[in-house]
Amino acid sequence: MANACPRFALATIFAFAFAFVLAAVAYTPPGTTWQYRIGDTVTRNGGPLHRLEVRPGPAHIWGTVAGSHFDSNDAAVACRSLGLPTAEPRFGEMYTYGRTASMPIYMILVSCPNASISSLDRCPNRSHYYISSHYNDIGIHCTNVTDPVSPPGAAWSYRLADVTSPGSGRLEIQKTSGAAWGTVCDDRFGSVDAAAACRSLGFDGDGATAYTAGGGTGPILMDETACTSSNLYLEDCRYSSSNDCSHVEDVGVHCINPNPAVDIPGGNGWQGRLGAG
Ligand SMILES: [Ca+2]
Ligand SMILES: [Ca+2]
Structure with a gap:
């Protein structure tokens, strides 16, 4: 028994050393359950970006992800980590300070080899308490609903849901601010x-096509639309505000060219509204 203790001690030291080496090379320390949430919002790269916040379990304060090489694979995986669809991942660096100055940076140099990885912490990165400048904090935008557009001269707001690719998705409209989207x-x-719908969404009308998307919720706000080329926005077209439809018939649009130079409508050539109330 005299020799057992030194041997045990040696084995223990070896085990700790081995565990330390494992922790040092692992992308995420064993036993860590990373949590993800959306933080502050800023407008960047043409739309809102939300700070990606993470923490290595509920016992820790929230921190950020930083680095200048965050790409679309990383953004898609980040969106999945948040439980959000990734139809239109958009990302960028937040370049803000404020409350983040006291937040740790938990992950830097994230590099997901593809977009199908289940969670950001499974991608190669340096995950540790790296307190430094928040100049490169990562902001992301990931949703299957585009940000609403209220084009010049339009009273209604427009957005795409169930986006299949940028500019393509199920059309959603809102008659007045705060009203239900339909x-x-x-x-x-x-x-x-x-074409009128695409102009309403901030796209060029050229090349626009329609398809039956289905799957929406809320009121069906337009039926029997009858736009002409002189109708700039969908709300300017003739349509019926009563309907004989179900959500199986919700329309989707494919819009081709973003960022058109939209003219504010003049007083000529505009149609009245059928039953718009
Ligand atoms: Ca009908
Ligand atoms: Ca139909």
């Missing part, structure tokens, strides 16, 4: 109507 029925909704 959908548009596909009855008689063709390319001229799609």
Whole structure:
């Protein structure tokens, strides 16, 4: 027994040393359950970006992810970590200070080899308490609903949901601020109507096409749309505000060219509204 204790001690030291080496090379320390949330919002790269916040378990304060090489794979995985769809990952660096000055930076140099990884902490990164400048904090934007657009001269707001690619998705419209978002029925909704919808969404109307997306919720706010080329926005078209549709018929649009130079409508050539109330 005299020799057992030194041997045990040696084995213990070896085990600790081995565990330390494991922890040092692992992307995430064993046993860590990373949590993710959306933080502050800023407007950047043409739209809102939300600070990506993480922490290595509920016992820790929230911190950030930083680094200048965050790419679309990393953004897609970050969105998945947040439980958000990734139809339009947009990302950038936050360049803000404020309350983040007292937050740790938990991950730097994230490098996901592809977009299908389940969680950001499974990607190669340096995860540790790295307190430094927050100049490179990562902000992301990931949702299957585009940010609402209220184009010049329009009273209604417009957005895309269930986005399949940038500029393509199910059309959602809102008559007044604070009202319920609703959908548009596909009855008689063709390319001229799609062009008006795309202009309403901040796209060029050229090349716009319609399809039956289905799957929306809320009120069906337009049926039997009958746009003409002189209708700039969808709200300017003739339509029926009563409908015989179901959400299976919710229309979707494909819009091609973003960021058009939209003219504010003049007084000529505009149609009245059918039953718009
Ligand atoms: Ca129909
Ligand atoms: Ca109808």
